Amino acid sequence: MSKLLTVDSLTVRFSTEDGTVLAVDGASFAVAEREVLALVGESGCGKSVTALALTGLLPGTAAVSGSVHMGGQNLRGLPEARLRAIRGRDIAYVFQEPMTSLNPVLTVGRQIGEVLRRHQRLSGAAAKRRAAELLELVGIPLPVRRLSEYPHQLSGGMRQRVMIAMAVACRPRLLVADEPTTALDVTVQAGVLDVLRTLRAEIGTAILLITHDLGVVADIADRVVVMYAGRTIEEAHAEALFARPSHPYTRGLLDAVPNPARHLDGGLREIPGRVPQLSDSPDACTFADRCARADTTCRTRRPSLDPGPAGHPVRCWHPLPVPAAVTTA
Amino acid sequence: MSAALEIVDLVKHFGPVRAVDGVSLTVGAGEVVGLVGESGSGKSTLGRCVTRLIPVTSGQVRITGREIGQLSRRALRPLRRNFNIVFQDPSSSLNPRMTVGAIVAEPLRLHGIGTTVERRARVTELLDQVGLRGEVARRYPHELSGGQRQRVSLARALSAAPALLVADEPTSALDVSVQASVLNLVGRLQQDMGFACLFITHDLAAVEYLAQRVAVMYLGVLVEVAERAELFGRPRHPYTQALLSAAPIPDPVAQRARRRIVLTGDVPSPVDPPSGCRFHPRCPVAVERCSVEVPALRRVGPSGATVACHLVADDGTPPVVTDRR
Numbered sequence: 001m002s003k004l005l006t007v008d009s010l011t012v013r014f015s016t017e018d019g020t021v022l023a024v025d026g027a028s029f030a031v032a033e034r035e036v037l038a039l040v041g042e043s044g045c046g047k048s049v050t051a052l053a054l055t056g057l058l059p060g061t062a063a064v065s066g067s068v069h070m071g072g073q074n075l076r077g078l079p080e081a082r083l084r085a086i087r088g089r090d091i092a093y094v095f096q097e098p099m100t101s102l103n104p105v106l107t108v109g110r111q112i113g114e115v116l117r118r119h120q121r122l123s124g125a126a127a128k129r130r131a132a133e134l135l136e137l138v139g140i141p142l143p144v145r146r147l148s149e150y151p152h153q154l155s156g157g158m159r160q161r162v163m164i165a166m167a168v169a170c171r172p173r174l175l176v177a178d179e180p181t182t183a184l185d186v187t188v189q190a191g192v193l194d195v196l197r198t199l200r201a202e203i204g205t206a207i208l209l210i211t212h213d214l215g216v217v218a219d220i221a222d223r224v225v226v227m228y229a230g231r232t233i234e235e236a237h238a239e240a241l242f243a244r245p246s247h248p249y250t251r252g253l254l255d256a257v258p259n260p261a262r263h264l265d266g267g268l269r270e271i272p273g274r275v276p277q278l279s280d281s282p283d284a285c286t287f288a289d290r291c292a293r294a295d296t297t298c299r300t301r302r303p304s305l306d307p308g309p310a311g312h313p314v315r316c317w318h319p320l321p322v323p324a325a326v327t328t329a
Numbered sequence: 330m331s332a333a334l335e336i337v338d339l340v341k342h343f344g345p346v347r348a349v350d351g352v353s354l355t356v357g358a359g360e361v362v363g364l365v366g367e368s369g370s371g372k373s374t375l376g377r378c379v380t381r382l383i384p385v386t387s388g389q390v391r392i393t394g395r396e397i398g399q400l401s402r403r404a405l406r407p408l409r410r411n412f413n414i415v416f417q418d419p420s421s422s423l424n425p426r427m428t429v430g431a432i433v434a435e436p437l438r439l440h441g442i443g444t445t446v447e448r449r450a451r452v453t454e455l456l457d458q459v460g461l462r463g464e465v466a467r468r469y470p471h472e473l474s475g476g477q478r479q480r481v482s483l484a485r486a487l488s489a490a491p492a493l494l495v496a497d498e499p500t501s502a503l504d505v506s507v508q509a510s511v512l513n514l515v516g517r518l519q520q521d522m523g524f525a526c527l528f529i530t531h532d533l534a535a536v537e538y539l540a541q542r543v544a545v546m547y548l549g550v551l552v553e554v555a556e557r558a559e560l561f562g563r564p565r566h567p568y569t570q571a572l573l574s575a576a577p578i579p580d581p582v583a584q585r586a587r588r589r590i591v592l593t594g595d596v597p598s599p600v601d602p603p604s605g606c607r608f609h610p611r612c613p614v615a616v617e618r619c620s621v622e623v624p625a626l627r628r629v630g631p632s633g634a635t636v637a638c639h640l641v642a643d644d645g646t647p648p649v650v651t652d653r654r
Contacts, residue, residue, distance in 0.1 A: 042504040155595040185367035190575040203639035215577030218584040256509035258534035
């Protein structure tokens with residue numbers, strides 16, 4: 001698969017009243033054409049900031065370094081006007097809470113029409129027709145009628161579908177979906193995940209899915225990048241990550257979720273301690289303080305993201321061995 | 330010994346909104362019952378009625394045999410030590426101006442339990458039981474993490490040793506790794522202290538982990554109540570089947586091999602719920618009778634499971650639910 005977007009050594013620092021906060025610490029990963037890449041981690045691990053940094057959506061208090069390449073150009077060096085053209089057309093976003101992303105005083109049709117007018121110079125009847133097509137694509141019944149409705153008239157699931165319809169109006173090559181189903185009920189979530197699958201199949205959009213929900217990852221992701229304290233710490237195909245996690249933090253996350261398919265004796269495993277908030281990038285593993293396998297090396301030397309025992313990249317001095325039962329798999 | 334909680338035909342209307350519309354459910358002494366449902370199902374309203382945070386429209390709520398559904402606030406006050414509730418968001422349910430120690434001691438103080446010295450000792454003990462160091466008693470809620478605050482909420486709720494704890498989405502606002510520790514904690518406390526628990530959540534995995542019995546709520550009514558293993562192993566109501574099939578499990582191989590029942594449409598408005606079975610407009614297998622006749626929650630099969638569906642046979646055989654599309 002060819003690379004659509006390549007992120008290299010992306011670092012984001014915020015200056016706050018309490019000093020500098022290192023939100024993203026040299027994150028590197030690539031999204032291939034048409035793939036669903038899940039960026040996974042707990043709150044504060046830097047996944048949403050990474051997503052916003054791709055197209056320069058962070059506020060002025062953020063200092064960003066590193067590169068984000070797409071189609072032969074580094075988005076990081078582009079002026080705002082060029083980025084604005086790329087956002088929506090090449091890279092589109094869907095966020096967690098559709099109610100705060102939609103304009104409450106404009107009809108659904110107006111809001112989708114705005115995207116079409118701006119990027120595709122469609123207006124009037126043509127824009128309306130295309131907007132209805134888009135609503136149909138995301139599984140909204142009676143699309144023509146919905147065009148004249150306001151966001152408050154729609155349910156949460158419908159609003160999120162409208163957001164996705166707006167996001168894919170210009171057939172973006174990459175859809176960045178930041179916790180798109182987190183605010184939704186599971187039966188509604190299932191429908192929205194189906195919509196994402198449809199988009200990939202029908203318009204070939206790659207999806208960067210940001211989520212903390214391992215069930216959603218298991219359902220839809222091709223590959224997974226796990227983030228911890230601003231660093232990317234493990235990267236693997238979904239099946240491999242769940243079956244052969246190499247980083248102790250990844251293992252910890254998997255063991256912390258109740259899984260009906262895999263009952264654990266003695267309760268859910270807990271990860272002691274909490275995610276550190278860093279101002280500088282330490283020459284150490286940032287998980288060392290919470291890790292049972294940590295030793296002096298982990299506390300004094302920075303691990304790099306290298307192929308581990310399971311064959312996929314892991315940032316750990318003492319990656320977990322591959323479980324015996326699946327070594328042959 | 331009477332049940333910790335008996336709800337009989339409970340109704341709660343907010344003006345035209347029929348949030349809870351005739352629910353009967355029992356939680357035995359020391360039993361953990363999971364109440365699952367999606368947003369708008371009325372599960373949180375039920376929790377608030379049971380703890381009398383809001384008045385009930387009609388029906389009965391008995392806690393350890395005492396009817397509290399219609400009691401005045403004054404008459405209710407001494408009985409409140411028998412039950413308590415923890416909420417989803419501990420940062421909005423803990424008074425920011427009180428120290429943790431004062432927060433945890435408050436139920437003891439209100440119910441006149443112990444002397445000041447005894448209460449202080451009890452607070453230390455409670456904090457220890459929820460896994461917090463005693464020095465936390467001098468801190469304020471904003472100094473604590475979300476997981477620690479939820480531990481404080483639990484310590485407060487359990488300080489007067491209630492017979493019933495209502496837990497309303499206690500882990501939903503927490504990160505995965507913190508969720509695990511709070512779920513473990515609730516389970517451990519429940520075993521140590523023996524309180525009964527109505528565990529309200531949309532998180533099926535959490536319910537499967539903690540509850541002995543599970544009640545499924547849809548649009549103000551219960552559609553199915555069964556033992557945990559039975560409910561998850563053989564869901565009978567088409568809604569339960571759809572709900573379980575929609576919740577993804579964290580295992581890509583298993584998850585991708587699953588068959589999912591996709592429901593069409595959204596949960597209808599509780600202002601004007603559908604006729605007959607409330608689920609019938611979204612039910613993939615509904616027949617004409619479903620739109621006319623309200624299905625009673627009736628016992629099916631040998632185990633004591635109850636289901637409100639015309640299509641579940643008396644021996645408990647569920648309808649085969651396939652996608653309509």
